Amino acid sequence: xxxxxxxxxxxxxxxxxxxxxxxxxxxxxxxxxxxxxxxxxxxxxxxxxxxxxxxxxxxxxxxxxxxxxxxxxxxxxxxxxxxxxxxxxxxxxxxxxxxxxxxxxxxxxxxxxxxx
Numbered sequence: 307x308x309x310x311x312x313x314x315x316x317x318x319x320x321x322x323x324x325x326x327x328x329x330x331x332x333x334x335x336x337x338x339x340x341x342x343x344x345x346x347x348x349x350x351x352x353x354x355x356x357x358x359x360x361x362x363x364x365x366x367x368x369x370x371x372x373x374x375x376x377x378x379x380x381x382x383x384x385x386x387x388x389x390x391x392x393x394x395x396x397x398x399x400x401x402x403x404x405x406x407x408x409x410x411x412x413x414x415x416x417x418x419x420x421x422x
Contacts (some may be wrong), residue, residue: 308393319396327364327365327367327371327372328367328371329371329373331375335375338372338375338376338379339379339383342376342379342380342383343379343383346380346383346384346387351380351384352376352380353376354372354373354376354379
């Protein structure tokens with residue numbers, strides 16, 4: 307996404323007409339991407355299930371407008387996070403074992419323990 311939602315922009319709806327799913331998807335896709343990212347990071351990706359459709363009162367047209375956009379956002383976000391996860395796994399110094407009993411220094415997980 308070229309212009310991801312960064313939390314700095316503010317949106318104020320002054321009428322119900324400004325809150326339609328169509329306007330939300332076409333005019334503010336970065337907000338939908340932000341909500342999808344937040345849901346993925348909470349380990350509960352936003353999906354159009356019967357429960358969510360009922361909860362939000364989405365119509366069939368709403369679901370048609372949202373389905374591909376939500377699925378695309380979720381795929382992109384999960385792929386991005388997986389790539390970052392793999393990159394971080396390759397950094398040895400992040401593979402540390404916390405000290406037991408609250409004392410001592412951190413030792414890399416991959417190094418053998420030295421004898422006292």
